[in-house]
Amino acid sequence: MHQLDSNGSSEHSLNSSSRLKDTHSYVGFANFPNQVFRRAIKNGFEFTLMVVGCSGLGKSTFINSLFCAEINNVEMENRTVTPTLQIEEKMVRLVENGVTLNLTLVDCPGFGDALDNSQCWEPIVNFIEKKYLDYFSEETKIERSAIIPDKRVHLCLYFISPTGHG
Numbered sequence: 001m002h003q004l005d006s007n008g009s010s011e012h013s014l015n016s017s018s019r020l021k022d023t024h025s026y027v028g029f030a031n032f033p034n035q036v037f038r039r040a041i042k043n044g045f046e047f048t049l050m051v052v053g054c055s056g057l058g059k060s061t062f063i064n065s066l067f068c069a070e071i072n073n074v075e076m077e078n079r080t081v082t083p084t085l086q087i088e089e090k091m092v093r094l095v096e097n098g099v100t101l102n103l104t105l106v107d108c109p110g111f112g113d114a115l116d117n118s119q120c121w122e123p124i125v126n127f128i129e130k131k132y133l134d135y136f137s138e139e140t141k142i143e144r145s146a147i148i149p150d151k152r153v154h155l156c157l158y159f160i161s162p163t164g165h166g
Contacts, residue, residue: 053159
C-alpha cells in the first residue's frame with residue numbers, strides 16, 4: 001500500500017496491492033455514519049432479551065426496573081407452575097426521545113422448578129438455536145427482503161437462586 005505524507009508528495013510502500021490516497025474532492029462516504037444513524041432512528045432498533053431462572057427470583061421486577069416501565073405486570077399474571085418448561089415471548093415497543101426500541105422479552109417460567117433439573121436447559125438451547133437458524137435461512141435466501149427481522153436472542157440473563165450458604 002502506498003501512503004502520502006503530510007504534504008502529499010512522497011509515497012511509502014505499505015503493501016503492493018492497495019493504495020491509501022487522500023481525496024481532494026467530495027465522494028460522499030464520509031457521511032456514511034450519519035446515513036446509518038438516520039436509518040437506525042427511522043426504523044428503530046430490535047433487541048431480544050431472555051430471562052432464565054427459578055420462579056420468585058424477581059425476573060419480572062428486574063425487567064420493569066431496567067426499562068422504567070410496567071412491561072411485566074406481576075399482579076396481573078396468575079401463572080401456575082407447570083412441571084415442563086414453556087418459553088413465552090412478549091413483544092413491546094418502547095419509545096424514548098423519538099428513538100424506537102422493539103423489545104422482545106423471552107421468559108422461561110418453570111425453569112429449574114422441577115425435582116430433576118438435569119435436562120432443563122435443553123429447551124432454552126433449542127429455542128436459541130432455532131432463532132439463529134431461522135435468521136440464517138432468511139439471510140441466505142436467493143430472493144430475500146431488504147430488511148430481515150432479527151429475532152435472535154441478543155442477551156440471556158440467568159438468575160441464580162440464593163442458597164443461604166456462604
